[in-house]
Amino acid sequence: MNVTFRCPPELEQVLPRPVPAKVGLPDWLRRMPATAHDEVLGVELMTVKKCAPFLDAMGYGFLMPLACDLQIDKGRLSWDWDLPATPGETYSRSPVALHAAAQVRGSPFEKGAAPMLKFNAFWTIELPAGWSLLCTHPVNRTDLPFRSLTGMVDSDRYTDNFINFVAEWIDPSFSGILPRGTPVAQCIPVRRESFDYRFEVMTQDETDAFRDTRDSMDGTAGVYRRDMRVRK
Template sequence: MRIVFRCDPALADHLPRPVPARAILPDWLRSMPAKAHSEIHGREIRTVKQCPPFVDAMSHGFMILLPCDMTVRNGAFSWDWAIPAPSTEGHPRSPLSFHVAEQLAGAPFSNGLAAVKFNSFWTIELEEGWSLFATHPVNRHELPFRLVTGVVDSDRFTDAGINFPAIWSDPDFSGVLPKGMPIAQCFPVPRAAPDLVFERFDEAHKAAYEKTVTEVLAEPGVYRKRFRAKRRHTPAHAV
């Protein structure tokens, strides 16, 4: 999968580039213990740090990053971002804009307030037949907002940036959102609808099920050692 990011040439030296999600896993995941004592089990058990599906979900795709430090005080947002004027007409210069609350009327996640909208400074081009799935950074509940998930046909919509609306979920937050903080986790998804096939276990599938479950319960690391696909690092190229 080749993903092409483009930006206004006047801003190229001022923007943090999107990065593979695996490159900016949070500090809390790195520092959390691999094992913790369970009163119920009466022994040490593995934490989610050793759960490949948990970590792989956080490592999947790429992250869009906040382009500058942003200060939040008493519900007000401010920033000091000295960048040149974009050379492209109609291009945003502000890192943030808003959706009025009425645009979310009836949505169960609306808090009755305006939604923040992280403006994009990169266009994204995918290969034919693929769309871009954009969601809140996976398992990142410490962030004071919740991104609204969306899908964009980025094999066709390639000439303008994708903006990322979010619900501000922590009204008590006061501080600085740092430049480079992940604001959206994105990954390509095929646009073709899947065929859903339903079958009953035959004897071979029953035997395979019983064998796999027995092995998984008998020792740790079976999924990681035998079933987890190796992730390959894909280098970035300037275009």
């Protein structure tokens, strides 16, 4: 499946490109140990670094990058981004914008009169017919000082405008630079289709298979990764 990104020609040389999520895994994941001693149980346990579902979720789809460095000082955002002048341009030249507080009134995201943050992207995204784009906060990235909201865009039809990403700023104590290229959203193509749901009681064969699988996973490390996982 092809995912096609397009940007204005004058921005081609200055924009960071979206990257496969598995390329943009955070440094803390690379640094953390594969096993750690648990003081309560008194045993050595595998960490999430060895958990295939955890890693597969973080590495699936692609990441949309912050367009330039953002300086944050006591809640004030500033940037120095020297974009080339383009006569007749119709898009914002700012890497961020504000989402009015009224737009989330009555939701858990409401924080008085404080507006939401909106990361402006400068790429259009096109998917094949029948596919939508699930856009969410980068998976398991609670280290980031913001949290992007989740939305779904029909990117097989909405192909001629940028997709921007609304986020709430969750770390008021943060002061410093949010670097260019910081992932502001993780995007996962999903096929649009309807679902039927069935609820059943296990047969004896299914109960035996369940018990065998459970016992195997309880007794041996890496069973899922070795025998059941499909490489993404």
